[in-house]
Amino acid sequence: MTTAAVAPSTSDFYCHQAIPGLTPVKVVVETEDVLAFEHTNPAHPVHVVVVPKKHTPSLIDLGHGGEELLAKVMAVVGQVAAQIKEEHGAASVTTNVGLYQESQHLHFHVYHRGESDEQILAMYGRHDG
Secondary structure, three states, X not given: OOOOOOOOOOOOHHHHHHOOOOOOOOEEEEOOOEEEEEOOOOOOOEEEEEEEOOOOOEOOEOOOOHHHHHHXXXXXXXXXXXXXXXXXXXXXXXXXXXXXXXXXXXXXXXXXXXXXXXXXXXXXXXXXX
């Protein structure tokens, strides 16, 4: 299988717009190093984005922040996921790398897709027994 070379995108909505406040966002959690905010164009009824404030290219290229910054980001991801689970019963957490990554800045989506508890149980059942 061959793959065509694709020029990397220079898009970084987070560094260029959200973090400096050029695009207003509704903050969910903010620390010295991490910003979590409601997605500006949500794909789900509850959709929060969590980003490091320092430019970090992706999960597989942590840049200068390294694993220490990733740990801080993951702590906020966990906090947001717990809040969404508490309010809605379930949460999903995703990130993308490579061609799936639209913005070239590490970011996690934490969301609830809007299903009822019954729909979730019908899809996933219970696997803890």
